[in-house]
Structure formats: C-alpha cells, structure tokens
Amino acid sequence: MLSFLPVLLLNALIACALGSSDYDEKLLLRPLPQDTLLASFNFRSNESAAAFEQQNFRFFPRSLGQILQHARAKELHLRFSVGRWDAENWGQRPWNGAREGGTGVELWAWVEADNEAESFAQWLTLTNALSGLFCASLNFIDATKTIRPVMSFSPEGDHSNSSNLHLLHGTLPHEVVCTENLTPFLKLLPCKGKAGISSLLDGHKLFDASFQTMAIDVRPVCEEGGASCSVEMEQTVDMVLDIARSKRPRDNPIPRPLPIEQIECDTSKGYNAHDTCYPLNKGTEPAWTLEEVFGRPLKGGCPLVDDVGDDANTVCINTPPERTLQVNTTEQYFETRLVYDTLRCYKLPTGADFDLVLPEQQMKTGLIRAEPPLFAARSINGHGQERGSTQAIIRNPSTTEAVEIVYLESLPWFMKPYLHTLRARIDTTPESPIKETYYRPAVDRQRGTHLELRLVIPPSSTLTLTYDFEKAILRYTEYPPDANRGFDVAPAVIRLLSPPPGDRKGIYVRTTSLLLPLPTPDFSMPYNVIILTSTVMALGFGNIFNLLVRRFVGVDEVPIGAGGLKGVLQGKLMRLKTVFGKT
C-alpha cells in the first residue's frame, strides 16, 4: 500500500508572489493517478497604470492593451477550454477552478460606461476586437448570448471608481478550441514561445490532452492605500496529459497493440498460457521526460524573468520525495526543495535545453490529493421534440462544513425553462436549499434566460436541481448547417461563497455543456416545395397565356365551308389572297 504525505495547497503557494516583478513565469507539474500529468503554466506580466495609459507597453502586449483601452474594459477574463476535469480521480481543480472556463469559449469583463446601452456597445466592440485577435468566433457573442451576472462573479482587481463598471458575460459552448487560438495566445508572451516554459507549448500535445484550458486575465492591481497601481496580465494554461498517449511519437501516433512480451500477465490465473494473458496494471509510475511528453525540448529560461528570488524558480514538480528525478542540461541550474521535499523547483539555465527525466518506478508513498469542495454533474432528461428537463446533481463531500454556492445558468432563448417546475431537493433534509433567486426570462431572438440561485448544501448531502423546459421551433434560416446535431447549451457556473476562498479569485466549478436536440425540419423539403410551386406556376402560366393569346371566334363567325382537305385549302388560299391583295 502507498502511504500518503500531507501536502499544502500548492496553487496558493505558487501564485502568492504578487506583483513583485514585471514578468515571471511558472510551470507546475503534478503527476495524477491513472498515468496522467497535470501541467499548469502561468505567465504574469505587469505594467504600471501610468505607462499603460500612455501606451508605453513593455511586457504587456500592445495589441491587447489597445483593445482594452478602446473598449474601456477595466478587467477582462477570457477562457478557451476543451475536455473535462475528472474530479473523482484527479481531485481539486487547478487554481480552484478560477482559471478555467466552460467547454468552448467564455468571456467576461468589467466595462466602464455611463449606462447599460453604452456598456453593451463597448462590449460588442470588445468581443469583435478580441475575435480578430484570437481567431475565435467571439463576435458571435451577441445580445442573446450575453448576460449580466449579479452574484456569480466579483472583480479580482482594485477598481477605484467601481460605480460605473458593468459586468458582462458571454459564452460560446460550441466553439472548437484549436491551434489557431494557441498561436495568438503565445504571441502575447514576451518570449513568444521561443524560450522559457512557453517553448513547451505545442498544439499537437496541448489539444491531445484530456483536459486543457487557456486563460487570459487582465486586472488592475493597486498597492495598499492605492499609492501605485499597475495593470496585471495573467496567462494560464492548464493541461492534463495522458502520459502513454503523449509519449507516442508524432510520426507514429497509432496505439497498436503492444507485443505480448511487453504486457505483464497475471501468471496466477489457471488459464495463463502463451496465447492467453490476463493483463495486469503494473502499479508503477510511468517513465517520462519533458521532451517526450510535450513533444519539444524546454529551450532554457526566458531571459526576461528576474534571476533572483522565488520568481526565478520557474519549473516545479510536485512528487513524493522518493521519486527519482534526473535533470538533463548542459548549463548550470539550481534546485530548491520546498514543502517537506514534495515540491522540487528549478531555476532554468538560459540558452541551453533543460529536461527532467523520470524513470519508471515502483512507489511506496503517494501524495494526498486535495478533495474537491463540490462534485457537479448536469444532464438533459426526457426525450421527444417538444419538452425536456434538466437535472443538475451537486454533491457536497465534506462531512463537517456546509457549502454556500451560487448556481448560474445562461440558457439560449430557444430553450424555455418553466420556472414553476424548478425543484431543488436535498437528500438529507426537507428544507429548501434555495436562499435567493435571480431570474431574467428570455425574449425570443432578443436575449437568453439568465438564472442565478444562491443555495446552501448541508454537509455530505446531494442537491438535485431540476426544471422542465420547452423547445422552441426556429425559423428555418436560423438553423446552423449541421442542424441535426442539436444545439449546445452553455455549462452551468457554480461559485462557492463559503467556505471563503483564500484569495480574490474565488472557487469555481463548471459542469459540462449540454446538447439540446430541437425539432428539425427535413431540409430536403424546400426542394420539394420549389418543385411543387414551379409546377403550379407552370400550370397557371400555361392557362393564362393560352387565354390571352388564343383568338376566340364565335361559331356563327366561322364560314360555313366544306370541311376536310378542301376546306383547309380554301382557307389557305383565302389567306394568301388577303396577304397579296393588301400589298
């Protein structure tokens, strides 16, 4: 059996060094169960408020700074996420969920404006500009996808005049995050992915991760008393890599079955034979190196990082002390051991490749993973074209503490919830957990539903939140090209109010997004309609044309001549006569 060592909240430890230098970057590696590896990249740059106002940018990217100034956005949070965090196996989320977003793209910002209309105009400016900067469809965040949360978010920065700040929040759950979003993200960094830990960020591995989220956070930070203020930009990438999958070479990524010699068989089984093998889990920590897992070498430290103090320790790895770890570099590096040796940090050499080599190892000790404060799952129930119901199950695993949460739903207008069917049940007590409700109903094609609930979940209880909804029928031009896929519903955002978070970032949990199947017309129908209409038109046209052009002659007007051939000939002759007679 593994024995477990206690571990402090490392996220807080790593990120607490605030505003001490102009630029620093950190990489925290933490092996997770099931042969996975969490890599948390954090880049932080500061610019003094005065320099920022004068557009005198040093580490702060000019492209983003000018957009923020133009849109008068004082605080900005942008998230790109793929995959889901497996809380049961991996434990607590990195940064307590404060640096992650729902699947797709999520953006919220505090915009300075005199009134709501103006703030919305600024917001549109912001989304359109960011859309161009990050190659994402952020410009599709329109009024129907924008909400103004009241309880779920509070500003992280220090705002002097917060009265005319407006919080706007928009999500694009269907947006597929990919390499095209990573490239502009890296360009914002001072070392541009050429040196420092950002040189590890490779699109192939980043987007092959089981979970990855990229975050950009801009906020004003003031010292005590508001003497000197600065604008801080934090860029965060969290990814959970499957080590076996990441180690596959890029030119041969197919997981072919291993040769039988490389599989460990359970020889205690009676049927074990040369052709029969019950596979055993080795129970060892897998071997990996930075270069293998990230597909690229770490090209030394970024020269812009201060090389003294705590900030200089750029790469940290969180493993039990017994884990063998070898550093592979040609230049000099420094190792620091922290927190009972469970955290080993390295100061990177500049200009030389740096690699960590971990061999395969049978472990005797392990690390205690911090238990997540909440488990949340949400799903759509029911079937059919007309109605459905949503069910969210939120579990409080703590045996002693009750948690107070804010549950935020931002639903598209075509999913119409019935608020009277909203039920929140707790399995341990009949008391209603809903303390406060904020609800802004949807208006067709104008805005979506905005629902915020403040809930209290007693210790070791499960909250089941359900509500029914009706599916609207869209106009046929409103369907996307892949209409039969269904429509994505943004993840619910859960913010923990108590126990109080240690910092101003807060504790967040997001559910997965939902796929809402709507009644879809048969799109081959328009062609049938076109064909039918054309036939009717042709028939109508034919008749009317016939009536207009045909000469109608009374029966008595027809000369009573002989019929047959003779009559025809006589008629022809008569006509010839009239023709020639006139000329």
Place this chain on the structure above:
Amino acid sequence: MALISSILALRRDARIQKIPPYLSAFCIIVGIAWLLVLPLNEYSRKTYVSENALLPGQVHTYFTGSEHNVFRAYRHEVDALSGTSVEERTRRLAEIFRSQNLKVATQKYNYHVSNRTIANENVYAILQGPRADATEAIVLIGAWKNMADEVNTSGVALVLTLARYFKRWSLWSKDIIFLVSGDSTSGPQAWVDAYHDGHDERYVESLKIKSGALQGAVAVDYPAGPWGHRYDKLHVVYDGVNGQLPNLDLFNTAVQVAGGQMGVGAVIQRMWKHTDTYQERLTTMLRGMVSQGMGHATGPHSSFIPYHVDAITLVTVGDGWHDEMTLGRIIESLFRSLNNLLEHLHQSFFFYLLLQANRFVSIGTYLPSAMLIAVSFSITSIALWVKSGRPSEPTANFASTNPESKAASHPIPSPSTSESVEDDSTPAKPSESEEPPTAEETQKPADPPVLIHTPSGSLSLLPAPSLKITERHLLFPLLSVLLSHLLGLLPLYLFNTWPAPSLPPLYLTAANLTTLLPLAIAYFLVLEAPPTPQQTTLVQCFSLLLLGMCLAGLATLNFSLSFLVGVCTAPLNFVHKARSKGGNVAQLAGLMLVNPLVVVQVGTQLLGGRMEEVLVKAAEGWVVWGLWTQVVVWVVWFPAWVCGAVVVAVGVLE
C-alpha cells in the same frame, strides 16, 4: 360544371351501388399484388450510404496481436462467471472495467410481469472521449444472455477487450458506453429508460453516472464458450420495439464494413442462404414484415430505437473460418464510422423493407400496398352509409327510358305540386321515427309513384321514392360499435395481468368464448330488440370506417402490422346479412376462421412458436417494453371482427 353535375347525377344511379364491393376487392387484390412485385429489380433499390460523414470501411483496424491474448483471458474470466450469482458477476465485471480506468456503475432492475419477477443487474462503463465534452455518446452492448438464453461468453469478453483497446485511442469525439446488460430485452430497456429518466423508480434503479445524448448503439451476440467458435456469417438484427427501425445508414455501414472490409457476409431475417432469387427476396421481406408486425424486441438493440437511438445487433451464425478478432475489428471499424458523425443519423431512410442485405424498398414504394387495403374498408363503409340512407326496395332509375322500369314505377302523372311534396315528407317523419323504417319503405310502392315538380313553370317528373327522405338512426349503431371496442379492453387487461401459468387456459377460454360471442350477442339482440336492416348496415359501416381509418394511420407507423391486420380483416368487406339462411351460415363459418385468436394461434404454429411463450412475451412486452401490438389486436382488429360476425349471426338467427 357540366362534369360536376353529371357526376352528381350519377350519385343517384342504382348501378353505382353495385360497384363498391368490386372496387374494394380490386383494392385488396392490387394491394397484395403490389407487395408481391416489390422484390423485383424495378421496384427495389440497392442500398447506399447516404451520410457522407460515415465513410464505412475507410479506416485501418488495429485490433489484433496481443489483444487476442487478452481476449482469451477475458473469455475465461467471463466463462468462470457463468455459474455465479448476479452480485458476484456484477462485482467482477465492474472490477475489470475499473482496472481499465473507466468509470463504472451498476443498475438493478426488478420487473413484475404476469406474476413472475424479472430481476437482474446491468453493469456499464463510460469511456470519456479524451477531447469530448460529454455531449454525445455511443453504446456498445454485450447482453449477458442472448435471445436464446445462452450465456454470451465471447460477446461479453469482446466488449471487455474492446473497452481496454478503445481506451488507448485519443481520437474519440464522443463518449463510449460499454453496457453489459443482465438479459437481452428487459435489461437494455431498464437501462435506456433510466438514461432518459423515463423509468419507474419502484422497479428500475436510476443511473448513477450518465453521458451525453446517445447517437447510436451496437450490440454483440457471440455465445461461443471458453474455447471459441469460428463463425461463418454475421446476422444483422435491426427490428425495434413496435416495428420501429434504425436509420438505414447504420445498417448499411455494418453490412459494408462486415462484407466490404472484413469479408464476412451479412445476412438478415434468419435467411442463412440467400441466392438472390425472387422467392428468397420475398421470403426475406415477409419474414421482416412478420417480425415488424409483431413488434417484439428482437435483440438488445430493440429498446433503444423508440428513443430515437439507432441500434443494431450483430449475431454470429454458422460454422466458418471467421474468428472473434474479425468481429472485434468489424466493431472497431463501425465505431470509427459512428465516431465520425457530426450530426445525429438522419440522412437515410427510417422506413424500409429489406429484401436482402443490400437491397431495400423505400416507404414511397411499399406504402400504397397497405394504404390500398385500408382504403378498401373506407370504400365499403361509404357504400354502406349510402345504402343505409336508401329505401331497402330498389327504386327505378328515374333517368331511364327502359320501358320495364317505367312500367314498374307507373308513369301515369298524378297531379301534385311542390307543396304537396313537402306535405308528403313532413308528416312522414314522426311516423318514421316511431316505427321501423322497413315497414315504411315496404309500403312505398303503394304511394303515388311519380310527382310533378313545377318550380318555374317547367315540369319535371320524379319518382316518389327518390324524394323520400330516409332517416338514419345512429344511436344504436354508434353505441354498439363503441361497446365492441370497449369490450376489447377486457381481454387486453386480462392477458397482461394474469399470472403466466394461467395464460394458456385463458387463451383457450377466450378463443372459445369469442367464437360463440357473436352468436350470443345476436341471439340476445334478436330476442330483445331485433335490429332493422338499416341498423345492421350502419353497425357494419361504422365498424369498417373505424377500421379503415385506424389501419391507414397505422400504416404510416407500422406498415407491416397494418398490412397483416388488413389482410386478415379483408373478408369483413364482403360479409353482409344474406337473404338466405345458408348464405349466412356459410359466412359465419368463414368468419370463425378469421377470428383474431384463431389467426394468431395458426400463425404461431406456422412460424414454429409456442403459444404459452408468445403470451408470456406479449405480457412482458406490454409491461416492460411498451408494446402496442396487443392494443391493435384487441381494440382495432377484434372489435371489427365482432361487429362483422354479429351482423352475420343476426342473419343466421332471424
């Protein structure tokens, strides 16, 4: 205008009344003949994959090598579990799934049907697609026991091995759910009901973990023991509950992957040898229709289809040289294709009849067949309605210049005006409502036969009977038709609630009682209130009208059931109260043969089934699967037959 008026004039033509029986017969004959020409090349099409995203058989499959060793080990494991308890089996299967780093959950279910208990446990594991966002999922099912109640040893082992193998791939865009259900019918039903939250929590446990919207399901049935069995062909089973079918694209993909990529022939509807002759195509189609018409679950996939989740079962058949790895690679390729889907399967047909694995008839081609049969009932009922409004004595054709008819209607003009016509009809009404119209109508020839009508100075000659208004008395016919339909609810209730051992005796009793029922009703009627000819005509009219409407509606939902019931009830079009007693007796004898219960029993024997089993399965279907076939039999077919038989029986007893 002229055309319309001439058609309107035809309405009153006595000859028109003679046409409907022939028209009905024509519809039925054409309807059946239509079905018989469907297997011809001109009326059927070769199947094709309509959804571009599927790309069947376009991927390399890598399920070989050491996976085979693992498979053999899992097969031994599964085989060792075949004698153990449900709890032990569940625990061990969950353990294997858990060792593969999958999320595992179990679900107990406990149904009470016909006083017996169907209790078992499902185990399922979710492979979370590495980059998926839990919005979509596909299901791989290995039922613990197959439809023949054999332990699905190799099938379950294959599901376990594939779960381990699929876990290594990073390309899954959807979650994959591996489901080992306790049995082949109720287990998947319990699971899929709970997945959509449509379950009754008293009998079925809720699911602890869920994934996104289900996009497709594939079940494996490979009951080979621990030492394996090499099979010859793949039997693709596709019928869902209530005759619903999966999207043809899914079926085509499976056939194409098996045949085109792996060289395993696909067969359908237990046609092990299909040499593509007309007769074999027809047999395949008819087997498919019988299966669809019965609407029962044909495999673990059947329960998924009512939830709009396209599903099929792959069953290995025969002795050949294909092994389990080939089946594994077929499933791998099929799942890669399903993984490609960007939208829910919607491109191809949902309504089709398959003639062989690569030939089908689409709904546009086959639907007229059942519709024509349904229309034949409507035609008869309209004819009966017209007939019920006419005097029972044949009137002369007033437009006729035939001297005979003139002689019959006494062409002597008797002076009368338009007022006199009204005088004639108005006092007639109360008398009609009091006494049966037959008495009134038989007196008619004594009335002044011809009236002169002078609306605008010009004279017109009209035979008096044509101006006579015959009132229809609707209460009795409507009530009796309604009652007969309500009567059907009684056996529906009894057959679905009685304990299993008493079902066969109940059936025997019901068969005997229903045979005597028309005679009993007729005897009672004749004794108490002998129905007039108009009443019997109207009873038949409403009954057939309802039958025609129901069958036409049903044809769009379950073509086969509508067609089969239509053919079995076709004689009801032609029975009527004959003038001679012998005719009535002969008709009644014929109707006794098409008694729904007799037809069901004979059909069961012809298809080689056992009646007890059919009854138990039907009750299970009603309670667990939500089967509607019994409703059609007892509330549509049976009442129509009772009405027809009572009409004839009245003729016998009068």
